[in-house]
Amino acid sequence: MGRNNKRGGRRGGKKRDDTFRSEPIVNKEDMTNDRFVAYYKAQNIISEGEEWEEFMDKLRTPLPTTFRVAGSRLTAQSLNASIRDLHVPNLKNVVFEDQAVSPPVQIPWYPDGLAWQFNVPKKVLRKSPEFKGFHSFLVFETEVGNVSRQEAVSMLPPLFLDVEPHHKVIDMCAAPGSKVKLVLSSPAMAKTSRQTAQLLEALHSQDTLTSTSIPSGMLIANDNDHKRTHLLIHQSARLPSPALMVTNLDASIYPHMKVPSRRHPNKLEPLLFDRILCDVPCSGDGTLRKNVGIWKTWQPMDGNGLHSLQIRILQRAMKMLAPEGRIVYSTCSLNPVENEAVIVAALQSNPEFHLVDVSARFPDLKRSPGVTSWRTTDKSLNIYETHEKFLELTQETHAFKAKLTRSHFPPDDVEQYNLPRCLRIYPHLQDTGGFFVAILERKQVATAPSEKKREAPDEVAESPENKKPRLDEAIKEEPMDDFAVGTATEENSIKTEELVDDIKIEEDVKKEANLAETKVVMEKSKKQGDAGSFKENPYTFLKPGDPTVATCLERLCINSDFPSSNILVRNPEGEAARALYIANDLVKSVVTNNDYVRIRLTFAGTKIFVKQEAGRGLEAQFRVLGEAVPLVLPYVDRAGIIDGDFDVLRALVAGHYPLCETFHEPFKSASIAARSGGHIVRFPQGNGEDATLSHDLYLPIWKSNASLTLMIDKKAKSALSMRVFNKDITTPAKQTLAKDAVVVQAETVEQEEEEDDIVDADMVDA
Numbered sequence: 001m002g003r004n005n006k007r008g009g010r011r012g013g014k015k016r017d018d019t020f021r022s023e024p025i026v027n028k029e030d031m032t033n034d035r036f037v038a039y040y041k042a043q044n045i046i047s048e049g050e051e052w053e054e055f056m057d058k059l060r061t062p063l064p065t066t067f068r069v070a071g072s073r074l075t076a077q078s079l080n081a082s083i084r085d086l087h088v089p090n091l092k093n094v095v096f097e098d099q100a101v102s103p104p105v106q107i108p109w110y111p112d113g114l115a116w117q118f119n120v121p122k123k124v125l126r127k128s129p130e131f132k133g134f135h136s137f138l139v140f141e142t143e144v145g146n147v148s149r150q151e152a153v154s155m156l157p158p159l160f161l162d163v164e165p166h167h168k169v170i171d172m173c174a175a176p177g178s179k180v181k182l183v184l185s186s187p188a189m190a191k192t193s194r195q196t197a198q199l200l201e202a203l204h205s206q207d208t209l210t211s212t213s214i215p216s217g218m219l220i221a222n223d224n225d226h227k228r229t230h231l232l233i234h235q236s237a238r239l240p241s242p243a244l245m246v247t248n249l250d251a252s253i254y255p256h257m258k259v260p261s262r263r264h265p266n267k268l269e270p271l272l273f274d275r276i277l278c279d280v281p282c283s284g285d286g287t288l289r290k291n292v293g294i295w296k297t298w299q300p301m302d303g304n305g306l307h308s309l310q311i312r313i314l315q316r317a318m319k320m321l322a323p324e325g326r327i328v329y330s331t332c333s334l335n336p337v338e339n340e341a342v343i344v345a346a347l348q349s350n351p352e353f354h355l356v357d358v359s360a361r362f363p364d365l366k367r368s369p370g371v372t373s374w375r376t377t378d379k380s381l382n383i384y385e386t387h388e389k390f391l392e393l394t395q396e397t398h399a400f401k402a403k404l405t406r407s408h409f410p411p412d413d414v415e416q417y418n419l420p421r422c423l424r425i426y427p428h429l430q431d432t433g434g435f436f437v438a439i440l441e442r443k444q445v446a447t448a449p450s451e452k453k454r455e456a457p458d459e460v461a462e463s464p465e466n467k468k469p470r471l472d473e474a475i476k477e478e479p480m481d482d483f484a485v486g487t488a489t490e491e492n493s494i495k496t497e498e499l500v501d502d503i504k505i506e507e508d509v510k511k512e513a514n515l516a517e518t519k520v521v522m523e524k525s526k527k528q529g530d531a532g533s534f535k536e537n538p539y540t541f542l543k544p545g546d547p548t549v550a551t552c553l554e555r556l557c558i559n560s561d562f563p564s565s566n567i568l569v570r571n572p573e574g575e576a577a578r579a580l581y582i583a584n585d586l587v588k589s590v591v592t593n594n595d596y597v598r599i600r601l602t603f604a605g606t607k608i609f610v611k612q613e614a615g616r617g618l619e620a621q622f623r624v625l626g627e628a629v630p631l632v633l634p635y636v637d638r639a640g641i642i643d644g645d646f647d648v649l650r651a652l653v654a655g656h657y658p659l660c661e662t663f664h665e666p667f668k669s670a671s672i673a674a675r676s677g678g679h680i681v682r683f684p685q686g687n688g689e690d691a692t693l694s695h696d697l698y699l700p701i702w703k704s705n706a707s708l709t710l711m712i713d714k715k716a717k718s719a720l721s722m723r724v725f726n727k728d729i730t731t732p733a734k735q736t737l738a739k740d741a742v743v744v745q746a747e748t749v750e751q752e753e754e755e756d757d758i759v760d761a762d763m764v765d766a
């Protein structure tokens with residue numbers, strides 16, 4: 001806390017971005033916890049002797065810095081090539097204070113070599129000119145979402161999900177976890193886009209270097225922490241996706257959402273997901289190398305206490321999974337009670353599921369198999385061999401009874417669950433954090449005759465006797481609040497065939513849904529009184545032919561193929577007030593068929609057009625957002641795009657409002673002739689004297705009476721400048737440089753203090 005206080009008391013110095021520095025300053029001697037050692041020795045998951053020493057030693061060693069080149073596949077590959085071919089060769093022979101410093105290396109198991117790792121002391125990052133430059137490059141690219149600092153092991157769950165653009169995906173616990181709520185507002189946390197971003201990138205794998213695809217699938221990013229859902233929204237702005245929704249619900253009781261049935265479009269059926277990520281809240285002892293505070297606080301009840309919630313989240317996911325779907329369950333904990341015990345409990349209550357054998361995936365990833373035995377302890381580390389024994393021994397002291405349930409203990413029939421198919425990643429295996437991953441699918445069953453019949457077209461008579469139980473009824477019957485101790489029963493598991501069965505939804509619900517096409521029914525939700533503290537505005541789709549949308553399309557020469565009926569706004573009246581968003585068909589369908597308060601809808605689609613204050617009084621007040629240009633580009637007629645070149649780009653990046661007449665021809669005449677308002681300029685790929693563009697670049701500008709403004713934010717401008725001109729030529733950067741020259745002496749002292757602060761923020765960056 002002392003250091004956090006210091007942050008508050010900083011003497012107005014410049015904030016330095018230390019996203020890529022990680023070096024906890026907790027002494028190694030303090031990295032100990034007798035309870036942790038006793039507990040994990042009892043678990044016998046790491047061999048006594050040399051391996052144990054190696055394991056403990058790694059836990060006390062700072063993590064290497066790891067990052068992933070993010071964004072859509074093509075953009076990522078292009079940036080990755082520049083890291084591999086330009087930056088890394090430049091870092092190959094660095095010697096700092098007589099010591100050779102190793103350059104970043106690719107993480108061997110990550111597909112396409114898109115993930116990197118390096119282990120460089122902060123002194124080197126600060127003082128070695130080569131690493132300093134690389135560090136700035138990474139910081140800028142992180143700002144714009146092209147690079148994601150992410151623990152290597154946490155990159156695994158999305159990879160195992162194998163998301164494709166048509167998949168319906170839900171990330172049940174999506175927000176970045178943190179041990180200390182205090183730092184949630186720190187920029188270091190806010191810009192860290194992780195597993196949700198990976199899933200979104202997979203949905204957008206068909207994007208090209210210049211244009212964003214509109215995937216037919218969707219991603220719902222959910223978290224029960226309202227503040228953290230806003231971080232997700234902030235992050236998602238870097239990869240604008242019409243396929244994204246953010247909800248703020250307890251994952252263990254996630255409600256079913258309704259969408260029109262494929263077979264009976266005027267009926268609604270529950271939305272089932274093809275891919276579900278359950279990266280559940282956990283004790284986090286796998287992150288000890290980074291969250292060094294856990295050394296002080298770790299105790300066995302951390303895991304014991306979360307076990308039941310973890311089971312309920314996984315069980316809920318099982319109910320929401322489409323027949324051929326897949327779930328990935330993961331934790332950054334090494335504790336079997338949070339891992340294998342959870343898997344067993346969920347499999348017991350959903351016997352149609354099994355663990356998938358992924359031993360052939362990622363052959364370069366070193367892993368240990370899931371364990372089949374573990375010891376369950378109370379908070380005093382008393383070991384109980386069985387639940388019965390626990391009940392017997394604690395008969396007098398009832399205090400703990402509620403805390404250890406049957407599912408905390410290994411079952412007698414443990415062999416039948418194939419637990420070794422789970423993956424355990426230990427820190428000493430390949431210098432990472434500790435992690436657990438399990439992949440679950442429904443068992444393949446021979447098609448039963450009744451299922452064949454179900455596949456037949458619509459003429460199958462819906463007589464009362466062949467109607468399946470309604471899914472919403474089945475769900476009502478689920479004991480949602482206590483799945484902790486469960487045995488396999490046919491009754492409490494919804495059958496695959498039931499999952500795909502249409503639900504007969506009452507006519508009035510359908511009418512409400514139709515109404516919501518143009519106006520989300522806000523009043524009804526309010527009357528229901530179920531809003532709780534939910535104070536978000538609803539999303540409302542604009543009516544066809546909306547004049548604001550029509551003007552936006554006309555001004556940017558966007559053709560009629562553009563899905564303009566999927567434009568939505570954030571107010572119940574459906575007024576194009578400040579910002580217009582766009583959703584894909586699936587997101588639209590979910591938004592219009594579900595009460596936004598019930599599903600606590602925090603975000604839908606992506607912002608595409610925003611009102612430009614400078615445009616007050618103009619006929620066309622809205623402009624396309626910088627990040628959204630690739631979204632509209634496939635629909636823009638070539639004639640509507642102005643051609644630029646390196647000189648134009650330099651002037652737009654370096655100056656705030658360059659006058660049209662100061663440009664050279666032909667851009668000068670084109671810009672003078674352009675109507676006031678938003679436009680798109682194309683800068684062709686090529687090499688200039690001091691500039692390079694690896695692919696065509698399309699950027700939004702705003703034309704005022706006689707001047708132009710490049711409409712991308714400050715950070716994006718700096719990142720662009722670094723990429724194209726190999727230096728930051730923006731006005732703020734020049735001003736900072738000048739100021740820096742004056743205050744360089746004072747800075748040196750202050751930097752040392754800031755170092756401590758940033759390290760604190762890093763340490764909670766789970």
Ligand SMILES: C[S@@+](CC[C@H](N)C(=O)[O-])C[C@H]1O[C@@H](n2cnc3c(N)ncnc32)[C@H](O)[C@@H]1O
Pocket residue numbers: 154172173174175176177178194195196222223224225228249250251252279280281282309
């Ligand atoms: C391990 S973190 C998820 C990390 C995330 N996958 C990432 O890549 O950064 C777990 C998250 O679960 C959330 N959480 C805790 N209980 C929850 C619940 N009942 N329902 C939904 N989310 C929950 C926490 O707010 C936390 O953000």
